Amino acid sequence: MIKAKSKPIEEIVDYITPYRDVLIVGCGGCVSVCLAGGQKEVNILQTELELLRDKTKTDGQFSGFTVERQCNEQYLGVLDDMVETADCVLSMACGAGVQLLAERYPNKPVFPAVNTIAIGVDLDVGLYEERCRACGECVLAYTAGICPVTRCAKGLFNGPCGGTNGDKCEISPDINCAWHEIYTRLKAQDRLEDILKIHPPMQWQNQIKRTIVQKGYEQRYHQE
């Protein structure tokens, strides 16, 4: 799922200073699971911001509400009345959720309270690791399930660079050389021919906004 991390409180205070009443909106999806933006985090943030406002004797109300997901409009209807009475919205969802909120309420400032970091895995409670960068051209079939985009510092597609240091990456002794791992795993599976083929350079499709139409829905969204 998407992994996010909360922004420094000073940055958030900076966003909301000009506004009186703030609605903090949490999300029950990815950010809840990675402990960044669920109901509990909404309550904690609300407490912190209220206390800071008390300290500076600034006016204004904070309210919090958590929806099932902010990346789908069907769950946002319940917020309409609350947003109406607020002066600005502070969203704890990932970038996608923040944007959908901003689209739905174009006349209200919508601010992000978390930084969206990555698509990743749960290593342990509170410990997450990026594994996917949504490049749109998944090559995991050839690299034994090890992503050269996220795991190789240079994002190389056809074997290690000259700086490979034993089994470590030249940039740090703590980082394993992804291509060493790929080689090891493919060898164990007897699939080394997969990397003997030359793979063309990545088209880097994730540099522009992409639209995904799922198989079977082409007719429905087809534009004349």
Added chain:
Amino acid sequence: MTTFSTIFSNPVFLNFIKGPMVWLSFIIFGLGLIVQTFRLLKLTQIKEARRVAPEEDLSPQTDLSGWERFTRYLAFRRVSVLGSNACLVLISVIFHVCLVVTPIFVMGHNVMLDTSFGINLISFPEQISDILTKFVIAGGLIFLMRRLFLRRVRMISTVNDFILLFVAVAPFLTGFLAYHHIFNYQVMIVLHILCGELMLILIPFSKFFHMVFFFISRFMIVSEHSMGTPKRSWQF
């Protein structure tokens, strides 16, 4: 005609429940706890926390300002069950502390321990034990009211819940009544012994086992809500 009072003053019966039955109850209680704890631990696995080398400094913040501490405390009050159900949590803590402490430090029990085994435990003054017992009974009553009148609790309650609540409070209620010589003392004291033995026997095999489960899951199994440095996780 055999009535309860006939049974309750029968010396063979009395010697049994004051003697072998006490031993049996404690043995079942002790062994039961051990067996159930092992069975519980078998459902977990050791999972040491990974050590990572991230970009930021991970050393725990020990130099929090007073303001930051206060903020954390307030936030904790808001997000934890102490915020949403403060009254009940307080009542529950008092109830549980009194439940555990009273039988250990009550004069009546310790006199018997001294007479039988020469074990010399400290006892509370009887007025204190009396007050603690009243707390347990009052707590039990509050739990009962809650279970009967709060829809959200009633919806998930079963007959078992009411029975076990009674089993938990009965030793204290009967002890209280016996001590104050309300109703027939002999009947009350025998009921007290029987209720105590029943409760001991039931603890490892009912939801009373939360006595151990709470500590294992809170301190030994890692989760968002665990405390300390747990080294285990649930096995899937």
Added chain:
Amino acid sequence: MGTTTEINTDTIQSILKQNKKQIKLGLAMCAHCSLCAESCFLFVSHDNDPEYMPSYKFINSIGKLYKKKGKVSRQVLEDMRDLVFEKCALCTRCYCPFGIDIPALITLGRNVCRSQGLFREYDREW
């Protein structure tokens, strides 16, 4: 979605059997205290409707299935689907004072539903 209305009790029983200990532990340890309620954002955002309480959800889904030893009607499974897919987001943040792993039990409920062709209809019109 899925034309069969037959329930495969064997599959359900096999899932129950594989996870018997966890299910039994969760059901036995639950003190029915309802303190898990406020930790569920759906409970809070639906006006404290007790059907959203995590305890209610797992007791009436996998709990019911376990008590009936997997022999249930399609209606029961559909009600279960409503509880574990619609009334629960599996955000995994539910709190139990005793530490029962509620999300794991909801997941088992979802596994049973999926095994019988019942799941959240992501392709439903909205």
